Amino acid sequence: MPTPDSQLLSLIAQYLPDNTSEDITPAMLRDVLVALVQAKVNQDQLSAFAQLASPVFTGAPTVPTAAPGTNTDQVASTAFVLATLASNGQGLSALVLPQSVLAGHWYLTASGIWEARRNFSASADPVNGANWLLKAGFAGQASTITAAAITDASDAGRRMLTAASADAQRALLNNPHIAPNQYGVHPGWTSEDGPQGLWQWVIKSILAVQGVKAPAAPTAGQVDDTADTFSYLPNPDYPSFAQYKVAGLPGVTGAVVLDATNSYVSGNRIYIKVVGPVNKGGLAVYVAGSGNVPDGAPLTNADPFTGTAVVLAKGYGATYTATYPSAA
Numbered sequence: 001m002p003t004p005d006s007q008l009l010s011l012i013a014q015y016l017p018d019n020t021s022e023d024i025t026p027a028m029l030r031d032v033l034v035a036l037v038q039a040k041v042n043q044d045q046l047s048a049f050a051q052l053a054s055p056v057f058t059g060a061p062t063v064p065t066a067a068p069g070t071n072t073d074q075v076a077s078t079a080f081v082l083a084t085l086a087s088n089g090q091g092l093s094a095l096v097l098p099q100s101v102l103a104g105h106w107y108l109t110a111s112g113i114w115e116a117r118r119n120f121s122a123s124a125d126p127v128n129g130a131n132w133l134l135k136a137g138f139a140g141q142a143s144t145i146t147a148a149a150i151t152d153a154s155d156a157g158r159r160m161l162t163a164a165s166a167d168a169q170r171a172l173l174n175n176p177h178i179a180p181n182q183y184g185v186h187p188g189w190t191s192e193d194g195p196q197g198l199w200q201w202v203i204k205s206i207l208a209v210q211g212v213k214a215p216a217a218p219t220a221g222q223v224d225d226t227a228d229t230f231s232y233l234p235n236p237d238y239p240s241f242a243q244y245k246v247a248g249l250p251g252v253t254g255a256v257v258l259d260a261t262n263s264y265v266s267g268n269r270i271y272i273k274v275v276g277p278v279n280k281g282g283l284a285v286y287v288a289g290s291g292n293v294p295d296g297a298p299l300t301n302a303d304p305f306t307g308t309a310v311v312l313a314k315g316y317g318a319t320y321t322a323t324y325p326s327a328a
Contacts, residue, residue, distance in 0.1 A: 089191040098123045112137040215287040215296030223303040231271045241270045250276030277307035
């Protein structure tokens with residue numbers, strides 16, 4: 001294991017002349033000590049410099065300023081950036097208030113880069129409007145979009161983009177402003193929702209074109225030839241007998257609405273009074289159409305009504321009358 005003395009001698013030997021065979025003199029030792037001190041000084045000085053690979057700078061490092069328009073890997077200084085903008089006719093300079101500004105030129109502030117809309121004497125920080133247009137807002141700085149700052153949009157688009165809240169945007173969507181007959185024959189609208197709104201009109205128009213499905217027929221028809229009634233179970237969507245019509249009643253022309261004179265309700269069934277003979281399928285009961293709802297599908301009698309037969313009987317000076325169903 002090397003000793004401190006051997007390490008020192010080895011270090012000293014690095015600074016002695018090659019192939020030295022003479023004894024070490026005080027002058028040689030002095031030269032060695034001077035060389036060691038100089039090496040230490042050089043090491044301390046080099047530690048203050050940045051590395052060549054991925055250097056990290058502190059303070060305000062400077063670089064040579066390239067000519068405007070330079071397009072190479074050369075480092076760009078702030079002076080180069082400003083000069084390049086100026087050479088392109090845009091111009092960018094710090095805004096120091098108060099200051100006369102030129103239309104079309106860009107000015108740098110703490111909140112961002114602003115373009116002057118006209119020549120004027122600026123005395124206050126820029127805000128979007130007739131005098132200024134925000135071109136780039138800096139991170140952490142709030143900027144507000146104004147209608148005047150949106151140069152490529154419709155009036156409706158500007159109102160939507162500059163609405164104060166989501167509710168205000170929804171209100172704009174519910175405000176179509178369509179004049180009567182603007183797109184053909186139709187009413188005018190200023191609202192999408194509500195009884196007089198655009199959407200209800202559109203839906204009603206579509207239903208009118210497509211047609212509404214006819215109501216289903218009543219069910220479970222029963223012929224009672226003795227009681228002279230035809231009964232049925234109503235369509236659940238149309239429970240009242242007044243919502244039905246019947247066609248084919250003896251002595252009645254066409255279809256009539258059911259009422260208390262020709263029908264009645266018992267339990268969950270509706271009964272139609274039938275006076276006189278009716279062939280099989282001669283009666284038809286259905287939901288009466290109303291508005292844009294057409295007449296419903298019919299329910300017919302599966303069996304005939306035979307009507308009544310009159311038989312006269314005489315006995316002991318009296319005449320008796322009895323009624324019986326006639327033969328089918």
